[in-house]
Amino acid sequence: MKRMKKKERWIQHYSSFQKILLVGEGDFSFSACLARQFGSAVNMVATSLDPQEIVYAKHWSCETHLEELKRLGCRVLHEVDVKEMKRHPTLINMEFDVIVFNFPHAGHFPGFCERHVELIKMHRELLKAFFESASDMLSSGGEVHVTHRDDYPYNRWKVEKLANGAGLYLKERVEFQKKDYPGYHNKRGGAINSNKTFPLKDCYTFKFSVSTWESEEEEDEEDDDDYDYNYDDDDDDTISSGSLSDEIGWILPVMKRLHVK
Secondary structure (H helix, E strand, C coil): CCCCCCCCCEECCEECCCCEEEECCCCCHHHHHHHHHHCCCCCEEEECCCCHHHHHHHCCCHHHHHHHHHHCCCEEECCCCCCCHHHCCCCCCCCEEEEEEECCCCCCCCCCCCCCHHHHHHHHHHHHHHHHHHCCCEEEEEEEEEEEECCCCHHHHCHHHHHHHCCEEEEEEEECCHHHCCCCCCCCCCCCCCCCCCCCCCEEEEEEEECCCCCCCCCCCCCHHHCCCCCCHHHCCCCCCCCHHHHHHHHHHHHHHCCCC
């Protein structure tokens, strides 16, 4: 009796035949969306920066998504730092066809808006380290996908330049439409309003691959023109409000209910 060949299933750029690593997940709704479309998640590894208990505290909507991923065979890992993921004990010997990082963000801090010089530097440092780690985890012909807002001030992150520094080049930039991923909810993260969504304006998926040509790595010079020193908080879509004590005061009671020490 002949075995029936497994049918390949696609959702946008992603195939059930690809080995996919998803990093920086919030409530795991994006991973769950792919898994549902594939009918299986054995080809996927989905990760979060936070420990499992904190993920549940920040994103109470994650429970059904994590249950679904487990049922469909996805490997779920917590406490995975994208800056050092190539050295993670589970990931260290693994290679992927696609590595996905949706809406990377270095975090929300009291008094910092998205145009703040120091916050932009933190975003850049995060992505620089991510690209350096991801470039060593790709299979032959593999791609790194970063979905990111490309309007001001997010275009000041210079995503393409940071990828070039890690030996990756831009293959394609595709408009991102949330409706193409049923059930996906983009989450703020952080400790303030972490389970809320944020505005998606001028969003694109940047698809990078390992460069096949040698080039001199450009020095990442940060000119004053890269930043806006005139802050106007009213125009900032993703500004963090409150103080550090507000953040701690919000999450501690939830952690206590979850018996987190």
